[in-house]
Amino acid sequence: MAGRTQDPQREKKAASSGSARADGAKTTTGRTKAPARSTGTRARSAASATPATAAKKAPAKRASATTRSGPDAATRVDYYRQMALIREFEQRAGEMYQRAKIGGYCHLNLGEEPSVVGLMTALRPTDYLFTNYRDHGYAIARGMGAGRVMAELFGRSDGVSKGLGGSMHMFDVDKRMLGGYGIVGGQIPPATGAALALTYRGKPGPDAEAVMCQMGDGTTNIGAFHEALNLAAIWKLPIVYVIINNGLGMATTVENASGEPELYKRGASYRIEGRRVDGSDPEVVRQAAVEMLTAAREKRQPGILEVMSYRLRGHSVVDPARYRSKEETAHLKDLDPLPAYRAQLIADGVLDEKAAEKIDGDAVKEVADAIAFADASPEPSADQLFQFTYATDVPNAPRLMPGDPVLAPGWDTDRAQKQEA
Numbered sequence: 001m002a003g004r005t006q007d008p009q010r011e012k013k014a015a016s017s018g019s020a021r022a023d024g025a026k027t028t029t030g031r032t033k034a035p036a037r038s039t040g041t042r043a044r045s046a047a048s049a050t051p052a053t054a055a056k057k058a059p060a061k062r063a064s065a066t067t068r069s070g071p072d073a074a075t076r077v078d079y080y081r082q083m084a085l086i087r088e089f090e091q092r093a094g095e096m097y098q099r100a101k102i103g104g105y106c107h108l109n110l111g112e113e114p115s116v117v118g119l120m121t122a123l124r125p126t127d128y129l130f131t132n133y134r135d136h137g138y139a140i141a142r143g144m145g146a147g148r149v150m151a152e153l154f155g156r157s158d159g160v161s162k163g164l165g166g167s168m169h170m171f172d173v174d175k176r177m178l179g180g181y182g183i184v185g186g187q188i189p190p191a192t193g194a195a196l197a198l199t200y201r202g203k204p205g206p207d208a209e210a211v212m213c214q215m216g217d218g219t220t221n222i223g224a225f226h227e228a229l230n231l232a233a234i235w236k237l238p239i240v241y242v243i244i245n246n247g248l249g250m251a252t253t254v255e256n257a258s259g260e261p262e263l264y265k266r267g268a269s270y271r272i273e274g275r276r277v278d279g280s281d282p283e284v285v286r287q288a289a290v291e292m293l294t295a296a297r298e299k300r301q302p303g304i305l306e307v308m309s310y311r312l313r314g315h316s317v318v319d320p321a322r323y324r325s326k327e328e329t330a331h332l333k334d335l336d337p338l339p340a341y342r343a344q345l346i347a348d349g350v351l352d353e354k355a356a357e358k359i360d361g362d363a364v365k366e367v368a369d370a371i372a373f374a375d376a377s378p379e380p381s382a383d384q385l386f387q388f389t390y391a392t393d394v395p396n397a398p399r400l401m402p403g404d405p406v407l408a409p410g411w412d413t414d415r416a417q418k419q420e421a
């Protein structure tokens, strides 16, 4: 695993937006002006801007709530509310892990809240979602309930997967969240298959269903990603592959691991359109996701959306991220998108300090309630262990406990006796 060095180029790249045309030709290499979050100057969206127009378009400061186009004040406040809830949930989940309330693996969305909220608010209830293991925020934003998500982390029977899945396996058929996958890239083949199923189920159009398949940057180097892209292209599948580019696959940088580190271009060989957006702004992410989902549902045009994000902590809760330099860690704190969005809403006059504090306080309370709910939920009983392995009953499916002999003792002598008889 390669160690991480500070890469100022990455900062520029991370902030840039671009698009790759469906025929693979490069149309945009990015903005000429990177959104400088530390000063509150942030990009609305430059996903389809050309370098020549981007400079003109780059806003010095967001327009005020009354003059700007885009979501209304209440919607923006709700984006902040959701981000604050996910932030509080993840911080407390990390704490609960330290207190051994949570076992196994646990990967947090800290720093990726705007990406999560932007994506989830673009998705309709009728769309399908597949994610990797960094899935708590998605489950919450999809409406699965902080209490049920926390109960899943605690391994309790009121959890979204009845406590049998844990952190990496959020699942809810009604909310059309079909996992939560712990195997890197494991979500890509079933998501692509779900998109294929949709083409049998209905016609393209404004009301058609679509699939969103979320993954990390490191995942784009596995074979299944490329096989899926090819199938999505030739079968014209209604799917958007979302790459959360947080710069790292565990400790390995994108630059060290990818021949083409601008991951939105990965679809060029399959004539799949790719776009890169700034993941620090939920509004930018949502806008791009809506456009790509619209193309997927109306034109059966698959797409790749690369969302440039920051992972503020280690890969998982047990990773102290020592591969980061002190300078980089301090810099990441400066780039924390949550206080930046909060400050932006206050500057735009859609939120005041008191209202923001109330939202933060409500998040604290909601997560405290979620922890209490999880704590009170019973442990799943051992007889449930094999009950939910398959969606429908499978005759002769093995129901052995770990350590049980695969064949009952005496099976060989029984057989010998039968043969003799």
Ligand SMILES: Cc1ncc(C[n+]2csc(CCOP(=O)(O)OP(=O)(O)O)c2C)c(N)n1
Pocket (backbone or CB within 6 Å): 132, 134, 182, 183, 184, 185, 215, 216, 217, 218, 219, 220, 244, 246, 248, 249, 250, 315
């Ligand atoms: C097939 C497979 N190989 C390796 C692993 C171990 N592993 C877990 S996460 C990870 C890195 C993935 O990075 P990325 O896709 O960028 O997602 P992120 O963790 O940054 O969200 C690896 C190698 C795994 N779970 N599955």
Ligand SMILES: [Mg+2]
Pocket (backbone or CB within 6 Å): 216, 217, 218, 244, 245, 246, 247, 248, 249, 250
């Ligand atoms: Mg990553």
